[in-house]
Amino acid sequence: MVVLALALAWQLPDAGWLRLSASDGTTADRMTTALDRLPDEPRVLVGFDPDIGTYAEIRPTVRALLADLLARDGRLAVVSLTAEGRALASAELARLARGRANADRLLDLGFITGAEAGLVDITRDIRLPDGVPDSLFAGMVARDGLGSFDAIATIGGIDLGPRSWVEQVAPRTGDLPMVAVVPTVLLPQVQPYVAGGKLAAVLGTPRDGAAYRESVELGNLDRLGEPFEPRSLPVLVGVLIAIAVLGQALGTRVMDALRAIRAREAA
Amino acid sequence: MSGLFGTTTSDVVATWVAAVVTLVVLGALLGERRVFGWSQHLLAGLTTGFLALIAVREVLGPRLVEPLAADPAGRPELWAGVALVATAAAAPWLPRQLSAIPASIAIGSLAAFALGGAVIGTLLPQIDASIVRSGGSVAATVGGVVAAVVTGLVLIGFLHGMPRGRKLAAAAGTGRWLLIAGIGGWLGFLILSRLILLVDRIGFLLGDWLGVAR
Numbered sequence: 470m471v472v473l474a475l476a477l478a479w480q481l482p483d484a485g486w487l488r489l490s491a492s493d494g495t496t497a498d499r500m501t502t503a504l505d506r507l508p509d510e511p512r513v514l515v516g517f518d519p520d521i522g523t524y525a526e527i528r529p530t531v532r533a534l535l536a537d538l539l540a541r542d543g544r545l546a547v548v549s550l551t552a553e554g555r556a557l558a559s560a561e562l563a564r565l566a567r568g569r570a571n572a573d574r575l576l577d578l579g580f581i582t583g584a585e586a587g588l589v590d591i592t593r594d595i596r597l598p599d600g601v602p603d604s605l606f607a608g609m610v611a612r613d614g615l616g617s618f619d620a621i622a623t624i625g626g627i628d629l630g631p632r633s634w635v636e637q638v639a640p641r642t643g644d645l646p647m648v649a650v651v652p653t654v655l656l657p658q659v660q661p662y663v664a665g666g667k668l669a670a671v672l673g674t675p676r677d678g679a680a681y682r683e684s685v686e687l688g689n690l691d692r693l694g695e696p697f698e699p700r701s702l703p704v705l706v707g708v709l710i711a712i713a714v715l716g717q718a719l720g721t722r723v724m725d726a727l728r729a730i731r732a733r734e735a736a
Numbered sequence: 737m738s739g740l741f742g743t744t745t746s747d748v749v750a751t752w753v754a755a756v757v758t759l760v761v762l763g764a765l766l767g768e769r770r771v772f773g774w775s776q777h778l779l780a781g782l783t784t785g786f787l788a789l790i791a792v793r794e795v796l797g798p799r800l801v802e803p804l805a806a807d808p809a810g811r812p813e814l815w816a817g818v819a820l821v822a823t824a825a826a827a828p829w830l831p832r833q834l835s836a837i838p839a840s841i842a843i844g845s846l847a848a849f850a851l852g853g854a855v856i857g858t859l860l861p862q863i864d865a866s867i868v869r870s871g872g873s874v875a876a877t878v879g880g881v882v883a884a885v886v887t888g889l890v891l892i893g894f895l896h897g898m899p900r901g902r903k904l905a906a907a908a909g910t911g912r913w914l915l916i917a918g919i920g921g922w923l924g925f926l927i928l929s930r931l932i933l934l935v936d937r938i939g940f941l942l943g944d945w946l947g948v949a950r
Binding site for chain 1: 854918925936
């Protein structure tokens, strides 16, 4: 029944008052400002480590961010430190290739083992995987390592996210600006980094992601974004069902307690 | 709609496989547990295979075997790595003092990286950011005080087995409730993520697979 209700809600047209992007755009503006501060044709290291369980939530925003960076004539080097992140990075890179993204502007650095130790390794040097085509960008990354980048964009998941980058990479790289896209569940973890200036910007809720997606101007790279905006009505229906189920359990416990009190009084 | 698949034959096959497996998993909601159990085995097998694949293709091959084959005498540290891997693999048949070495090195180095990073990258900057300074805005001052009070109460909530007075016990109880509230909020975020995943799967079935576009 739940699945049927969600499927029905998925088919219904979105109501205007449910448009996520209609809310406060301060966080989205902060991301745009952080990207605007980068030099022309920025070289960005993308730490791509989302997990499969939460990727559906951030996927549209991740695609918009990658397309936005490419629309700014950026060069992106994608690296993963988790197996799930590597699988999703491969899928997204294949999708960008299908969307005819400029292959010279994309560099697949593959998978690096060791999680946090691997991050420290990145700060020392970056080894190109076998089969990477020769290009100016690849040569620069092989020669200068992390010094060849203007910024770091981390796509976080539950296993590894901006926290690890802030803890392991930021102290070793000085003032390299760092932005992040994370699922809502990681927001309490990364929000203090924004307040403390360790992260220039974070998109961490569906609302902020929607506001950012609506604000970016991708031009002809619009094809690299999500084909349809995520539906908010079925999520709302699901939240209401979850509240009803949890509320029913709580209500049952309260009623049992009341009955027990009455029974004691009657005795 | 995930958009992860294209229009080639292999992509169409992948879409059908993904749709069938999604239906199998959703079928568990209707009580079909046996096929769902097989899908769990399939997931475990695929995950293990994928891990082995990237370990061999992207780590062991290019970073261990190929450098050693190219210059066996020039990279002594890699031979030490080979020895550690061999010791770990043969752990069931080796004396405990020997088999504990690779595990100790792995755990020790991971702990050192994690602890050092947490102190330098998180703890000290966060303490610095949360210190209430004169001249700051009222909101920042209130926020800093609230954060300090909540942190203190939760830390007191972890005191166990110590003699307590009534005030300390009340503070510990408040700290535990604050901790539970924090975990509750975190679970709320997690439920939202999972709901979006479920809606995304429904969108995949209706949009990518059946082509029932809105």
